[in-house]
Amino acid sequence: MGNYNRRRFLKTAMISSAIGMIAAKDSISQKLEPSSHNLAAKISKQRTLGSGRFCLSVSSIGFGCMGMTYNRSAHPGKEECIRLIRNAVERGVTLFDTAIIYGPLNNEKLVGEALEPFRGQVAVSTKFGHEVINGKSTGKQDSRPETIKRYCDNSLMRLRVDCIELFYQHRFDPKVPIEDVAGTMQELIEAGKIKRWGLCEVNSEIIKKAHAVQPITAVQSEYHLMWRNVEKNGVLSTCRELGIGFVAYSPINRGFLGGNINEYTKFDTKNDNRQTLPRFSPDAIRANMRIVEVLNEFGRQRGMTSAQVGLAWLLSKSPYIVPIPGTTKISHLEENLRSAEFQCSQDEWNSLENELSKIPIIGNRYNAEQERQIRG
Numbered sequence: 001m002g003n004y005n006r007r008r009f010l011k012t013a014m015i016s017s018a019i020g021m022i023a024a025k026d027s028i029s030q031k032l033e034p035s036s037h038n039l040a041a042k043i044s045k046q047r048t049l050g051s052g053r054f055c056l057s058v059s060s061i062g063f064g065c066m067g068m069t070y071n072r073s074a075h076p077g078k079e080e081c082i083r084l085i086r087n088a089v090e091r092g093v094t095l096f097d098t099a100i101i102y103g104p105l106n107n108e109k110l111v112g113e114a115l116e117p118f119r120g121q122v123a124v125s126t127k128f129g130h131e132v133i134n135g136k137s138t139g140k141q142d143s144r145p146e147t148i149k150r151y152c153d154n155s156l157m158r159l160r161v162d163c164i165e166l167f168y169q170h171r172f173d174p175k176v177p178i179e180d181v182a183g184t185m186q187e188l189i190e191a192g193k194i195k196r197w198g199l200c201e202v203n204s205e206i207i208k209k210a211h212a213v214q215p216i217t218a219v220q221s222e223y224h225l226m227w228r229n230v231e232k233n234g235v236l237s238t239c240r241e242l243g244i245g246f247v248a249y250s251p252i253n254r255g256f257l258g259g260n261i262n263e264y265t266k267f268d269t270k271n272d273n274r275q276t277l278p279r280f281s282p283d284a285i286r287a288n289m290r291i292v293e294v295l296n297e298f299g300r301q302r303g304m305t306s307a308q309v310g311l312a313w314l315l316s317k318s319p320y321i322v323p324i325p326g327t328t329k330i331s332h333l334e335e336n337l338r339s340a341e342f343q344c345s346q347d348e349w350n351s352l353e354n355e356l357s358k359i360p361i362i363g364n365r366y367n368a369e370q371e372r373q374i375r376g
């Protein structure tokens with residue numbers, strides 16, 4: 001081959017190899033482009049809590065803010081938490097849950113500051129009932145009308161809003177008839193201080209009595225794959241019959257179903273109630289890991305993490321259920337919101353429930369004192 005011909009050959013070979021590389025790159029990007037996984041998780045699905053005049057339309061997954069200051073061990077600083085809450089708003093979350101007792105008080109303050117720029121665009125729910133004196137919990141209940149009204153005024157200030165979107169009684173107060181609590185809620189609605197109200201961890205009888213006085217928007221109780229009492233005690237069916245929404249708290253069983261907790265996990269002795277819960281003793285954790293393994297196995301075949309399986313299962317249960325997972329991490333927020341993107345058939349969920357039913361759950365969810373406050 002002469003010099004001219006060799007140069008022509010090399011040039012042609014380089015051009016065709018470059019064309020080949022571009023073509024190969026195109027076919028890879030074509031394969032990747034259509035997936036929504038390339039975008040940041042954004043929740044677009046809505047659910048309605050309650051009905052009629054007192055209904056509330058929110059993102060199908062809410063955000064539980066408690067662990068950002070309270071009961072979930074170490075947490076990032078205020079600025080990081082504010083950034084995460086605002087990130088959740090950008091991703092379409094419109095329901096944020098807090099309570100006076102979380103902190104106490106500092107969780108409402110954090111949520112108030114974080115969500116101030118989004119007033120009118122998102123709903124904050126908060127809760128009264130646990131007695132707080134001079135910023136400290138007394139461990140008692142106080143749902144007397146005058147106390148509720150005072151707590152409401154203080155919550156409005158901490159949350160930096162004119163009106164609370166959803167005000168729950170946190171725990172039933174045996175000294176105050178539920179009709180009186182409902183009547184107080186009616187007065188607060190008429191005064192424009194709250195828009196709607198709800199109850200936590202109560203039975204069907206209490207829900208019915210309260211709803212007859214002032215319609216309830218949502219009942220908030222514990223509900224997840226390791227605690228399904230509300231299916232059996234009539235609470236879910238009462239909500240369905242009366243058109244009341246259901247907010248599932250601790251939907252990942254306080255992190256356990258996410259698989260990051262094991263028998264060696266150390267809970268902060270000053271800021272974590274999990275160390276007081278029988279289900280979080282090292283022995284119970286070790287035994288209950290079999291449950292997480294079933295979720296992992298189910299998830300591996302479908303591209304889901306165990307936390308996503310737990311949340312997607314809750315969403316599949318009824319259209320009036322809204323889970324409120326809590327997190328301090330953007331990666332977990334992303335993961336939790338993506339739960340709403342998975343669709344499994346009823347047969348698939350039945351097979352998951354069937355597998356789980358073979359595993360005994362070790363340890364009570366609450367200790368005796370905490371269980372005593374429940375009217376389930």
Ligand SMILES: NC(=O)c1ccc[n+]([C@@H]2O[C@H](COP(=O)([O-])OP(=O)(O)OC[C@H]3O[C@@H](n4cnc5c(N)ncnc54)[C@H](OP(=O)(O)O)[C@@H]3O)[C@@H](O)[C@H]2O)c1
Nearest residue numbers: 064065066249250251252253254255258307325326327328
């Ligand atoms: N009404 C009531 O009586 C009541 C009682 C308890 C709670 N609540 C409400 O329910 C909300 C949530 O409850 P909760 O905090 O007890 O339980 P949860 O949401 O079931 O679990 C929260 C824990 O799970 C971890 N987590 C979150 N997403 C995860 C993921 N994808 N993978 C692995 N771990 C994950 C979090 O740690 P990271 O920070 O590391 O993500 C956090 O420690 C609270 O914020 C509160 O608003 C209400």
